[in-house]
Amino acid sequence: MCDSCGCGDTNLVPIDVQQRILSDNERTAMHNRHHFLERSLLAINVMGSPGAGKTAVLEATAKALDGARLIGALAGDLATDNDAQRLNAAGIRAESITTGSACHLDAGMVHHALHHLPWSDLDYLFIENVGNLVCPAVYDLGQAANVVLLAVTEGEDKPLKYPVMFHKADLVLISKIDLLPYLPDISLDRIVESLRRVMPDPKYIAVSARTGQGIAEWMQWLRDQEAGVASGDGHASHHHDHTHV
Amino acid sequence: MHEYSIVQSLYDAVAAQAAARGGKAVHALRVRIGEMSGVDPGLLDTAWRTFRVRTICEDASLEVQIVAAEWQCSLCGAEVRRGGVLTCAACGAPAKLKQGDEILLDRIVMEVP
Numbered sequence: 001m002c003d004s005c006g007c008g009d010t011n012l013v014p015i016d017v018q019q020r021i022l023s024d025n026e027r028t029a030m031h032n033r034h035h036f037l038e039r040s041l042l043a044i045n046v047m048g049s050p051g052a053g054k055t056a057v058l059e060a061t062a063k064a065l066d067g068a069r070l071i072g073a074l075a076g077d078l079a080t081d082n083d084a085q086r087l088n089a090a091g092i093r094a095e096s097i098t099t100g101s102a103c104h105l106d107a108g109m110v111h112h113a114l115h116h117l118p119w120s121d122l123d124y125l126f127i128e129n130v131g132n133l134v135c136p137a138v139y140d141l142g143q144a145a146n147v148v149l150l151a152v153t154e155g156e157d158k159p160l161k162y163p164v165m166f167h168k169a170d171l172v173l174i175s176k177i178d179l180l181p182y183l184p185d186i187s188l189d190r191i192v193e194s195l196r197r198v199m200p201d202p203k204y205i206a207v208s209a210r211t212g213q214g215i216a217e218w219m220q221w222l223r224d225q226e227a228g229v230a231s232g233d234g235h236a237s238h239h240h241d242h243t244h245v
Numbered sequence: 246m247h248e249y250s251i252v253q254s255l256y257d258a259v260a261a262q263a264a265a266r267g268g269k270a271v272h273a274l275r276v277r278i279g280e281m282s283g284v285d286p287g288l289l290d291t292a293w294r295t296f297r298v299r300t301i302c303e304d305a306s307l308e309v310q311i312v313a314a315e316w317q318c319s320l321c322g323a324e325v326r327r328g329g330v331l332t333c334a335a336c337g338a339p340a341k342l343k344q345g346d347e348i349l350l351d352r353i354v355m356e357v358p
Contacts (some may be wrong), residue, residue, distance in 0.1 A: 011357050012272060015262060019350045021255050021276070104247055135247035138283040138348075164283040167342070193330075200319070200331040200339035 025139055028107035032142025035114070036125070042222065042229050043125045045141050047165065048149030049158075050131030053175040055083045056209035057149065057218075058126055059090040064215045067091075069123040069222075074113045076105045076130040083128060092126075093117065104135035107142055124222065133162040144229050145170040152180050156187065159194040166198045171205065171221060178208040248288040251348065252296045258350050263301055268355035271305040275352040279345040280314040314345030 020026065036043045046054050058073060065071065072093040075083035078100065087094035095117040097109050110127060119125055127143060129136040148169035150158055153176055159166040166172065172195060180186065188206060195202040205221065207214035259271055278284050286309040293307045316325040318333035318340055325333055325340035332339055 012354055013266075013357050015266070015353045015355065017258070017262060017350045017353055019258055021251060021258060021348045021350050024254060024257070102250070106250070134283065138247055138251075164281055167281060196330045196332075197328065198331070200316075200341060 022139070025107045028111055029140035029142040032107055032111055032114070033144075036142060036144065037229055039120050039122075040226075040229050041119070041122055041125055042145075042225055043127060043141075043143045044222075044225075045127050045129060045136075045143035045146045046149070047129045047133070047136045047146065047169075048131065048175075049133055049151070049154060052131070052149040052151045052154065053209055054128050054131070054149055055086050057173060057175060057207060058087055058092060058128065060207075060209040060212065060215050061126075061218070061222075062087075062090040062092050064212070064219055070121060071124040071126065072117060072119050072122040073126040073128055074105075074110060074117065075128045076109070078102075078130060087128075093119075093122070099130055103130055103132050104139055105129050105141060106139045110141045123226075133158070133165045137162075137165040137168045145225055147171045147173060149173045149175045150191070151176040152183060152186055152188070152191070156190040157194055159191075159198045163198040166195060169199060171203045172199070173214075173218065174204055174206040176208060176210075177206040177213055178211045246288060247283075248285060248292040249296070251284055251289060252292040255293075255350060256296060256300065256302065259302060259305075259353055260300075262353055263355055266355070266357055268357050269301070270356045271302045271353060272356060273306045273308065273352075273354040274302070274350070275308040275310060277310045277312055277347050277349040277351050279312040279347040281342060281345040282348045284348055286311055310351065312345050312347055315343040316340040317343045 048054050062071060073087045074095055074097055075087060076097045076099055077083055081096035084094040084096040095113055097105060097113045127141055146168050148165055150172055174191060195204060205214045205217045207218055263271060278286055290307055297303055297305060314327055316327060316331060318325055318338050320338035321336045323333055323335050325331060
């Protein structure tokens with residue numbers, strides 16, 4: 001209450017804050033990123049619709065690498081651990097993040113899961129996000145790159161409908177490309193044209209987990225990213241009060 | 246529907262500001278949400294109305310300022326039209342987002358002792 005003149009008015013003050021609302025998540029993401037960098041670990045946030053083929057592409061990745069890289073995965077899933085089981089069966093060291101009703105992973109969930117997955121000797125860590133083209137795009141997890149899957153069966157205009165997700169993509173894997181001959185109304189050119197309207201410098205590879213088409217090119221893209229995490233100097237610059245397995 | 250978790254973070258930020266200043270009640274908030282931020286202003290407002298009940302923000306209105314997406318050439322700085330192919334018509338370089346991805350708590354109006 002105003003006590004200077006006795007008018008009884010409340011003291012209302014405007015405070016200019018200019019604060020990023022997700023700054024807590026960004027801090028945790030940066031913490032994760034430091035952990036990954038200190039181990040020269042390439043962390044990839046894998047996003048896409050339910051059924052786009054995220055798990056299948058990771059299975060094909062494990063097969064193609066054939067032990068040349070040690071790979072792990074965190075699989076975000078609303079209700080089951082089916083994906084993590086499939087990934088483990090494919091030779092990927094995988095752990096589930098069961099999100100319950102949450103439609104996306106955040107940096108805190110990834111950090112928590114890292115305490116349950118022995119990850120420090122891995123070369124690649126794939127973070128398979130919840131199947132969803134909206135919410136996962138908003139949350140930084142500490143990854144080195146975002147890879148978004150777009151199955152040819154999803155339609156040519158998906159990038160235009162979900163511009164934020166595709167704008168955030170460092171690479172789009174156009175998946176299930178082996179089905180293209182059965183989809184007379186879908187053209188790869190028109191999918192790429194949609195990407196060019198939401199991604200300034202679109203990078204994409206057409207892949208099939210089933211036939212192996214494009215998988216060699218995907219392996220090369222992964223190898224090209226290794227240089228970006230090779231410095232191994234993340235640890236000195238951040239403080240933490242816990243240990244990781 | 247990640248707007249509930251955005252609102253949780255928003256509330257935490259406001260509550261921290263109020264605690265630091267001994268604020269008793271929050272009367273109004275203003276946020277800036279970019280068109281390319283991935284946050285839906287309508288859903289954010291709905292989430293806020295649900296969340297604010299029985300908090301110091303019980304009566305706090307939420308003003309959402311929408312920030313339009315603007316693209317410019319990453320090389321020569323020329324404006325790149327939205328909706329089209331995101332490369333510069335003049336020099337062919339890829340565009341970059343100049344504004345429109347912000348998720349920002351801009352201003353709080355609160356009652357202080």
